[in-house]
Amino acid sequence: MKKRRLLLLPIILAVYSLLFIATKPNYPCDGDCEKVNAVDAALRFNRESYIFGTQRCSYNRISDSLCVLVRDTTGINWQLLADTACDIATQKGLLRQKIFILKLGTSPLDTVARKQCP
Numbered sequence: 001m002k003k004r005r006l007l008l009l010p011i012i013l014a015v016y017s018l019l020f021i022a023t024k025p026n027y028p029c030d031g032d033c034e035k036v037n038a039v040d041a042a043l044r045f046n047r048e049s050y051i052f053g054t055q056r057c058s059y060n061r062i063s064d065s066l067c068v069l070v071r072d073t074t075g076i077n078w079q080l081l082a083d084t085a086c087d088i089a090t091q092k093g094l095l096r097q098k099i100f101i102l103k104l105g106t107s108p109l110d111t112v113a114r115k116q117c118p
Helices: 002-022 032-044 078-091
Strands: 051-056 065-070 098-103 110-116
Touching: 032 051, 032 065, 032 078, 065 078, 078 098, 078 110
Parallel strands: 065 098
Antiparallel strands: 051 065, 098 110
16 A cells, blocks of 8 residues: 555656646747748748748847748749848838848758848
8 A cells, every 4th residue: 555655656746747848838929020920921822832931040039130941943033032032021020131042951051042121
């Protein structure tokens, strides 16, 4: 009987620790995060075959550069995509951004186009 009690406590602690690890807090996405997500959604609309996503180029959330991650596809005008990303970012309220179009699959990432937005 005493052994069962000794085993019960570690089992309960293990279950609670697994529940704690399995649940992740939801951090609200507001301000700059919302704007970057809106740019990502607008860019990926009808272009999902070659655009992986849009994100800030640095880990610092307060940044003036956006990186658009793309798959290497022939026949795509990357400079036109950079112009489009710049227009969309300006419409969404991200002013004076530096847009970098980065090709995935290379190490380090290959910059195929860049644009300084007005």
